[in-house]
Amino acid sequence: MSSQSQQDVEEIIDRSYEFGFVTDIESESAPPGLNEDVIRLISTKKNEPEFLLEWRLRAYRHWLKMREPKWAHVHYPPVDFDAISYYSAPKSLKDGPKSLDEVDPELLNTYEKLGIPLHERARLAGVAVDAVFDSVSVATTFKEKLSEAGVIFCPISEAIQTHPELVKKYLGSVVPYTDNFYATLNSAVFSDGSFVYIPKGVRCPMELSTYFRINAANTGQFERTLIIADEGSYVSYLEGCTAPMRDENQLHAAVVELVALDNAEIKYSTVQNWYPGDENGKGGIYNFVTKRGACLGKHSKISWTQVETGSAITWKYPSVILRGDHSIGEFYSVALTNNFQQADTGTKMLHLGKNTRSTIISKGISAGKSQNTYRGLVRTGAGAENARNFTQCDSLLIGDRCGAHTFPYIESRQPSAVIEHEATTSRIAEDQLFLCQQRGIDAEKAVSMIVNGFCKEVFNQLPMEFAVEAHKLLEVSLENAVG
Amino acid sequence: MLEIHDLHVTVDDKPILKGLNLTIQAGEVHAIMGPNGSGKSTLSNVLAGREDYEITSGTIKYKGHDLAELSIEERAQQGLFLAFQYPVEIPGLSNIQFLKASLNSIRESRGEGPLDAIDFLQLTKEKIKQVHLDESFLHRSVNTGFSGGEKKRNEILQMLLLEPSLAILDETDSGLDIDALKVVATGINALRSENRSFLLVTHYQRLLDHIEPDFVHVLADGQIAKSGNKELALELEQQGYGWITQAAKDNSQTSTQSYSVKL
Numbered sequence: 085m086s087s088q089s090q091q092d093v094e095e096i097i098d099r100s101y102e103f104g105f106v107t108d109i110e111s112e113s114a115p116p117g118l119n120e121d122v123i124r125l126i127s128t129k130k131n132e133p134e135f136l137l138e139w140r141l142r143a144y145r146h147w148l149k150m151r152e153p154k155w156a157h158v159h160y161p162p163v164d165f166d167a168i169s170y171y172s173a174p175k176s177l178k179d180g181p182k183s184l185d186e187v188d189p190e191l192l193n194t195y196e197k198l199g200i201p202l203h204e205r206a207r208l209a210g211v212a213v214d215a216v217f218d219s220v221s222v223a224t225t226f227k228e229k230l231s232e233a234g235v236i237f238c239p240i241s242e243a244i245q246t247h248p249e250l251v252k253k254y255l256g257s258v259v260p261y262t263d264n265f266y267a268t269l270n271s272a273v274f275s276d277g278s279f280v281y282i283p284k285g286v287r288c289p290m291e292l293s294t295y296f297r298i299n300a301a302n303t304g305q306f307e308r309t310l311i312i313a314d315e316g317s318y319v320s321y322l323e324g325c326t327a328p329m330r331d332e333n334q335l336h337a338a339v340v341e342l343v344a345l346d347n348a349e350i351k352y353s354t355v356q357n358w359y360p361g362d363e364n365g366k367g368g369i370y371n372f373v374t375k376r377g378a379c380l381g382k383h384s385k386i387s388w389t390q391v392e393t394g395s396a397i398t399w400k401y402p403s404v405i406l407r408g409d410h411s412i413g414e415f416y417s418v419a420l421t422n423n424f425q426q427a428d429t430g431t432k433m434l435h436l437g438k439n440t441r442s443t444i445i446s447k448g449i450s451a452g453k454s455q456n457t458y459r460g461l462v463r464t465g466a467g468a469e470n471a472r473n474f475t476q477c478d479s480l481l482i483g484d485r486c487g488a489h490t491f492p493y494i495e496s497r498q499p500s501a502v503i504e505h506e507a508t509t510s511r512i513a514e515d516q517l518f519l520c521q522q523r524g525i526d527a528e529k530a531v532s533m534i535v536n537g538f539c540k541e542v543f544n545q546l547p548m549e550f551a552v553e554a555h556k557l558l559e560v561s562l563e564n565a566v567g
Numbered sequence: 568m569l570e571i572h573d574l575h576v577t578v579d580d581k582p583i584l585k586g587l588n589l590t591i592q593a594g595e596v597h598a599i600m601g602p603n604g605s606g607k608s609t610l611s612n613v614l615a616g617r618e619d620y621e622i623t624s625g626t627i628k629y630k631g632h633d634l635a636e637l638s639i640e641e642r643a644q645q646g647l648f649l650a651f652q653y654p655v656e657i658p659g660l661s662n663i664q665f666l667k668a669s670l671n672s673i674r675e676s677r678g679e680g681p682l683d684a685i686d687f688l689q690l691t692k693e694k695i696k697q698v699h700l701d702e703s704f705l706h707r708s709v710n711t712g713f714s715g716g717e718k719k720r721n722e723i724l725q726m727l728l729l730e731p732s733l734a735i736l737d738e739t740d741s742g743l744d745i746d747a748l749k750v751v752a753t754g755i756n757a758l759r760s761e762n763r764s765f766l767l768v769t770h771y772q773r774l775l776d777h778i779e780p781d782f783v784h785v786l787a788d789g790q791i792a793k794s795g796n797k798e799l800a801l802e803l804e805q806q807g808y809g810w811i812t813q814a815a816k817d818n819s820q821t822s823t824q825s826y827s828v829k830l
Contacts, residue, residue: 515655522615523669523725524643524676533668537659537708
């Protein structure tokens with residue numbers, strides 16, 4: 085290692101000491117269950133300003149009056165919220181497996197199939213090896229380039245210390261702490277997440293990815309992300325990773341808030357591949373996420389692209405509030421369920437400003453005994469003159485034991501609004517499969533080709549390298565989908 | 568090449584083929600004609616290995632293999648090709664990607680390496696000219712939005728590219744205008760060779776104006792009711808199928824009777 089990068093690494097390590105985050109609180113964790121003392125503990129440990137503690141407490145008090153939503157088309161045993169420990173110091177790498185030999189071979193097998201480089205496999209599996217240092221130094225160069233452009237990209241816990249005025253202004257401005265059961269819980273107890281601020285007129289010089297975020301490991305089950313694009317700025321943010329991550333928490337309730345001011349554009353892409361449970365439906369992550377963007381400024385644009393293949397249960401509706409005149413909201417989604425997975429996902433496009441436009445392209449693929457639901461709301465308010473929406477929502481069934489469901493909600497209070505909805509449901513036609521096989525292509529490859537074709541419109545929206553990975557991911561997720 | 572002996576096939580427990588015999592030698596072109604419902608498409612599908620077609624008795628030998636033992640893709644890899652009567656659409660999958668996956672799967676099964684991208688593109692461009700399709704069709708989704716004639720030409724393109732040993736063309740002539748028919752026929756004639764065989768399944772004689780078969784068979788009530796040379800096709804064109812199908816029915820009734828007598 086060169087002395088320069090050695091120095092960088094030391095700098096990073098020093099920095100994490102600076103905020104008292106990793107080492108000095110390592111041994112502490114709160115007892116299971118939630119009360120005001122636990123919230124005070126979280127806030128104190130993170131050295132948070134008073135306003136944030138107050139906000140967390142208001143959220144907690146509100147949460148006590150709320151009930152878990154039951155309207156989603158998913159079934160699971162009740163979550164025992166008293167059994168969860170809401171604060172534990174982030175685990176150090178030392179708690180992870182010592183070498184790849186200690187990692188679940190099934191997981192390694194998947195990494196192999198996804199073509200993930202060897203040193204990356206160790207990092208993803210949480211192995212405490214020196215290889216981690218490499219990614220730290222990559223991250224450092226990355227950070228320098230960003231700060232030259234004036235972009236702030238850091239853990240939200242760090243932003244709370246360094247840019248409290250931005251956090252205070254925008255946290256909860258898109259997803260208020262009263263929003264819904266899981267978002268409210270998140271507001272009370274959120275652990276960490278990403279913070280991004282793009283200054284006026286800046287086009288972020290590279291795609292931002294959690295992958296390169298220092299301290300990204302163990303952000304925990306209540307992740308909170310806030311992205312602000314100031315006037316005339318642009319950012320593309322990539323969340324997640326095609327590789328399944330080691331994670332011991334079953335319940336995940338994250339919140340993501342996006343704010344786009346005048347003429348700003350945010351492109352947010354997700355590939356979600358958490359553990360879906362085994363082929364008998366045991367285990368797996370419950371992913372109850374609230375993602376919402378606000379196009380506050382005129383001519384602003386927010387675009388969500390998601391590829392969802394993981395989790396036992398997914399409950400997720402990345403939405404856009406189109407407040408600024410001429411603002412644009414987009415939602416491109418591929419949700420694939422196999423075995424016993426359940427997904428209830430879709431979007432909300434809330435048109436408030438004049439001449440606002442939204443596009444929804446949703447592709448649901450169900451295989452095995454899974455259930456896949458699209459749920460979408462398009463609403464045009466009284467002031468949304470000439471608002472336009474186009475929705476296309478296609479479902480593909482593989483086999484005859486799975487289900488696909490579509491629940492579109494349309495509410496229009498503006499007579500000049502134009503809302504179009506198209507929906508199709510098809511089975512991977514035996515004819516298509518037969519054609520491929522008759523041309524010498526084996527059934528598994530044929531299914532993957534047909535499914536990838538079905539998802540093409542969404543994959544086209546993904547950044548290039550992500551699209552290639554998504555392709556492979558579908559292939560792996562569909563293994564054994566045809567008998 | 569192909570030897571079918573006393574083949575009985577049911578679909579949904581309904582007998583369709585009832586003791587069919589047919590032998591095709593390398594280099595021969597056979598035409599199977601017959602009225603609707605006589606079992607022509609069943610024969611094509613059962614040879615290609617489609618599910619839901621159950622062989623209840625009889626044997627099919629293809630290049631010395633028991634065909635029933637081979638999977639659909641293994642048959643294809645062994646050079647058995649079916650041009651579909653109704654080619655399906657696969658939205659989002661580009662034609663060129665599909666052709667490449669197909670050709671390379673077949674090459675791989677023969678232990679040949681995949682064709683590199685440049686060679687493949689060159690080969691494909693050369694073949695697509697022969698079926699008078701624009702190169703833009705390579706980048707469109709498989710059959711999606713193609714006209715009936717374009718779909719059939721696309722089938723012939725696949726055949727030219729894969730160079731099968733036995734090509735079965737299931738009513739490839741149906742729904743074609745005369746120009747498309749000529750293109751299809753030219754494609755087939757271009758591939759005729761002493762080690763390649765064809766089975767043309769057709770309802771009408773007109774395809775045979777452009778492709779001269781070595782043998783013509785009439786399929787009626789699940790059996791080959793009559794075989795002959797190309798003159799037979801002309802005879803059918805003039806007289807229809809009535810005289811043969813009636814004879815076939817009488818024949819099967821006779822055999823039922825003699826069976827009950829034996830009991």
